[in-house]
Amino acid sequence: MPLHAHKEALLVLEDGRTFRGESFGAEGETFGEAVFSTGMTGYQETLTDPSYHQQVVVMTAPHVGNTGVNDEDPESKKIWVAGYVVRDPARVSSSWRAQRTLDDDLRDQSVVGISGIDTRALTRHLRERGAMRVGISTIDTDPEALLAKVRASAEMSGANLSEAVSTQETYVVEAKGEKRFTVAALDLGIKEMTPERMAERGIEVHVLPATATLEDVKAVNPDGLFYSNGPGDPAATTGQVELLQKALAEDIPYFGICFGNQLFGRALGFGTYKLKYGHRGINQPVMDLTTRKVEVTAHNHGFAVDAPVGEETKTEFGIATVSHVNLNDDCVEGLELKDAETGKLKGFSVQYHPEAAAGPHDAGYLFDRFIATMAKEV
Numbered sequence: 001m002p003l004h005a006h007k008e009a010l011l012v013l014e015d016g017r018t019f020r021g022e023s024f025g026a027e028g029e030t031f032g033e034a035v036f037s038t039g040m041t042g043y044q045e046t047l048t049d050p051s052y053h054q055q056v057v058v059m060t061a062p063h064v065g066n067t068g069v070n071d072e073d074p075e076s077k078k079i080w081v082a083g084y085v086v087r088d089p090a091r092v093s094s095s096w097r098a099q100r101t102l103d104d105d106l107r108d109q110s111v112v113g114i115s116g117i118d119t120r121a122l123t124r125h126l127r128e129r130g131a132m133r134v135g136i137s138t139i140d141t142d143p144e145a146l147l148a149k150v151r152a153s154a155e156m157s158g159a160n161l162s163e164a165v166s167t168q169e170t171y172v173v174e175a176k177g178e179k180r181f182t183v184a185a186l187d188l189g190i191k192e193m194t195p196e197r198m199a200e201r202g203i204e205v206h207v208l209p210a211t212a213t214l215e216d217v218k219a220v221n222p223d224g225l226f227y228s229n230g231p232g233d234p235a236a237t238t239g240q241v242e243l244l245q246k247a248l249a250e251d252i253p254y255f256g257i258c259f260g261n262q263l264f265g266r267a268l269g270f271g272t273y274k275l276k277y278g279h280r281g282i283n284q285p286v287m288d289l290t291t292r293k294v295e296v297t298a299h300n301h302g303f304a305v306d307a308p309v310g311e312e313t314k315t316e317f318g319i320a321t322v323s324h325v326n327l328n329d330d331c332v333e334g335l336e337l338k339d340a341e342t343g344k345l346k347g348f349s350v351q352y353h354p355e356a357a358a359g360p361h362d363a364g365y366l367f368d369r370f371i372a373t374m375a376k377e378v
């Protein structure tokens with residue numbers, strides 16, 4: 001299937017750097033935070049990850065769209081990225097699983113993209129100057145005019161976005177085989193693979209809206225509480241931090257992924273901060289400080305927890321420690337909370353993605369650790 005005939009498109013960064021390319025996907029104008037993903041595979045999963053809400057994703061992989069689009073790989077019901085920047089879109093989709101082209105999907109879902117961009121130069125710019133706001137337009141190709149709109153657009157710092165992407169209604173993902181545990185999972189932007197990974201281990205997952213209360217959580221009679229990944233600034237997501245504190249005070253075992261790690265950190269009294277350009281890709285090396293084992297892991301985060309590595313922190317809920325660190329930049333990648341008296345694990349979280357779609361499955365053991373925590377075995 002050939003690409004549609006394309007017209008000129010313009011990309012302008014907040015600091016004034018400008019790139020010219022061609023329209024890819026929908027025509028129009030879009031704004032967001034420019035971030036780059038280094039994943040060489042998994043563009044469908046990236047596009048449909050709700051954590052990318054209000055972000056314009058730059059793909060460092062030079063060829064995007066080669067295997068087209070299917071209805072099996074998405075991580076949610078729609079494409080969430082605010083815009084999409086690629087070097088060279090595939091002219092032909094080639095896979096027995098392909099149902100449509102990527103270009104068609106972007107058009108159908110009104111996602112504005114740009115192709116023909118020197119994504120290597122753009123990525124180096126973001127790496128050196130940091131993530132920043134960006135605009136893409138096929139209708140206003142005057143750089144000065146677009147720059148003014150970029151500078152007037154919303155910032156990621158201070159943005160509370162999880163409620164906008166969350167389910168409105170609770171739904172249940174049934175356990176596969178024998179049901180062993182019930183988990184209340186707060187949907188802050190959950191990816192479909194996460195309840196799936198729990199269900200295949202015998203967990204019945206009740207996915208709750210981001211606005212759920214402690215009563216809603218307890219109504220499920222859960223063995224454990226889970227917080228998902230999600231978009232936005234953890235410092236702006238206060239209601240969910242309060243809910244987590246109440247659950248920890250009631251000794252409900254906890255597991256959090258990505259945003260769920262940042263909110264766990266805040267619930268324990270640590271701060272969070274914005275990374276210069278974040279981690280987005282599927283080959284980030286992380287060390288488990290307990291076992292000293294290194295995992296290759298999938299990431300998508302722009303914020304991180306500020307907690308001391310190698311030190312115990314006394315909190316009102318127990319003793320907190322940093323469990324995992326990133327070997328590229330020493331950033332905190334996991335937290336653990338133990339009961340001050342018994343030393344039993346009360347909760348833990350990781351900044352990366354053990355459900356890994358796309359990505360390596362090195363960190364899949366963390367779902368088993370959640371089961372062991374709920375079973376009070378660790």
Ligand SMILES: NC(=O)CC[C@H](N)C(=O)O
Nearest residue numbers: 051229230258259302303
């Ligand atoms: N994938 C996520 O959960 C991202 C968390 C948060 N929005 C960040 O960018 O750091």
